[in-house]
Amino acid sequence: MDLRQMRYFLALAEERHFGRAAERLHITQPPLTRQIRALEDDLGTPLFVRTPKGVTLTEAGQALLAEVPNLLSLAQRARDRAQRAGAGLTGQIDIGIFGSGVLEVIPRLLARFHAERPEVRLVLHNLSKAEQLEALRERRISVGFNRLLPADDDLVIETVQREPLHLAVPADHPLAARAQVPLSALHGVPLILYPKMPVPGLAQRVLQALAREGAEPRVEFEVEEVLTAVALVAGGFGVCVTTASSAHLRLPGVVWRPLDSAHLHDIELSCVWRRGDANPVLQAFLEVVRAHARDLRETAAAAQAPGAVSGSEPGMAARGGGKTKGPARGRRA
Template sequence: MELRQLRYFAVLAEELNFTRAAARLHISQPPLSLQIAQLERELGVRLFDRNNRRVALTEAGEAFLNDVRLTLGRLSDATLRVRDVDQGAAGRIEIGLSGSHFLGPVPTLIARYTKRYPQVSVLLNEMNPAAQLEALRGHRLDVSISRTKVDDDVLQSMPLWPDPVVVALPRDHALTDRKRLALQDLMDEAFVVLRQETSGFARALGQACAQAGVALKIVQTVAEVPAQVALVEAGLGVALIPRSACRYVGERIAVRPLSVKVGDGMVYAVTHRQNSRRALDSFLRAALEIGQEQGQSPAGD
């Protein structure tokens, strides 16, 4: 049984006229008659009662028509779906990110992307940065939203949007009377820091402080930026955090820009070089749109 025969049968069942059915199918009448006869022989039943004046479905033909319509409908749906997958409009994306990214443009990106591509399943995985890179290398994630650029034989990075490092201070801190701070101004401060063993961003901040001659006096080490903000608010110390993390703190803490850029101040999409998911391509295009709205380069304040 061929798919062509099912299509021929469905059209003839609708037209109940070989001449009209052949015209719809853009074939001549003899091939249509031949294919219907072959289909009936294969099934071992008559699908049509026909004579010189009329063509009518048999009871078996009516039952077969219902199943054929379901089959052709499913095939049509499958055809559309596979084309959507090929064009990046359907499929599945596994995204790894730290919790602090929810304070930046990521929620807007996800909402816009899922509205534009409702047939793509977007799964968000909150993981520490080191675990994200391991999952990327093992093809368990499709993309990592990261503040650390990674380019090697396996992974590659694409800049998305600026998110410069700023200083978070308790509201009553003496340094809040300054509009901008240098790392050297923090020489004697107690720091709340991220764990360097799981975060390339944290290691980069530590290296920047060391290069500036600032030996960090660490009072607390935490896993996520929101925890840093909470401890700064409680007065335990100061912290170097991404500017996006200050979005919802309001008057709870004081935030001051740095006089010199620390790191490159960018957020990246890190992907596996051999990831061929088309949905990932459409996601990255949407992320770049958000990045263009946020600005092409990190702002100073």
């Protein structure tokens, strides 16, 4: 039996007349007759009794009629689900997230995607940079978000947005009195270094920039995630250079100040995925990310127009991928 025979059988069983059933199916009568005979041959039993006025169902025909509508309904449901999955409207996407990225932009992207495709299940995995890259190569996640990713031939990296760096300062620290803190002012100041990673990242950039500006900080802690870093600032252990989005962590006793440096610039948040991955759910998600990036570019262009307050957050630009490591914990340096 095939679905076409099921549809032909149902039409004839309901119309009880070959001519009317053929008209309903938008075919001529001979193909309908052939398909019904083929179905009866396949089942090895007559389904209809032919009469001068049309047809009536046999016992076998009655039994089949009880099942066919459900079969056709299930087939249509399967067809619809397959088509929706092929269009990226259903399914699941596994997303690698990290520290400060979940404080602002990633939740907005997830909310926008969920609003557009509510039937897609979003599964989040809190992973370090190295863990995200490993999970991508092992196909345990489809896309990850991170910063300062070096190029990789197997991966595609697109910058989602850039954001300035800020300094988290204990509220009673002398630097808290400044509207903006020059990086050179961190000379001799206790520093909480974030994130602690085995390959170059923000922490290494901060140290390099300090050295170029002739400042020698006193590293008190090295930690692997932003909440620990800001909590240590709240405890008065030192200051921490991190992204502006980290200021969403409103811990008591911490103030946030813009950082001024000729050698330490805005930092990008990027998304990364496997090169050549045509998964329709992933592609739909990337469209949402790119739309977010376009919105940022338009906002930046409007802000830079004559008479507007300047400011920018450039959007997505493709390049390659990279590697790092580790869950959060602090240690005394």
